[in-house]
Amino acid sequence: DTGVSQDPRHKITKRGQNVTFRCDPISEHNRLYWYRQTLGQGPEFLTYFQNEAQLEKSRLLSDRFSAERPKGSFSTLEIQRTEQGDSAMYLCASSWTFQADTQYFGPGTRLTVL
């Protein structure tokens, strides 16, 4: 399978715990995006990378959220001290630079915070 993969697919955690999600983009794609999607809403942009450089992180929802892409390949999104409002689907996408129509989405990680 050469698509975007995300791990885990589902995560249930208790409020206050830290969680980390992983995204593996399509291998030749140098841009990687993180979105959050809550029930009944479209995806909401969080942050993105070009290779290992994080181009924008102002949309990360709070300082509890952080993302890395250390070697320009896979990326991780960490949420510290989770809250019930963090429950959502976290989507990762990758693309060639400047080509929005080649932005392929992964299956997402569904987070439930109890």
Added chain:
Amino acid sequence: EDKVVQSPLSLVVHEGDTVTLNCSYEVTNFRSLLWYKQEKKAPTFLFMLTSSGIEKKSGRLSSILDKKELFSILNITATQTGDSAVYLCAVERAGGTSYGKLTFGQGTILTVHP
């Protein structure tokens, strides 16, 4: 702040009907508008419309962009039960690091009954 509004929020039709989904937008320095289909998993790309490509067609699906009035429509003719999904509209800004960063609408839930 870029804004995308889709209507209707939900639509129920019978197989064979034709549907029109609407998307209006406000974006600084518009580059493109994209349509996606989402079925309980990752969004999949349908069309991208730009200043140089304001009308697209693929099989039973077609879309147009009105840059003057800032809206787009997605038409689906002869609907089938497999068309049941959430249809998402997104806009992309031009310029620098904005390329590829998408702002989504809330989606239209289409249900096609046999």
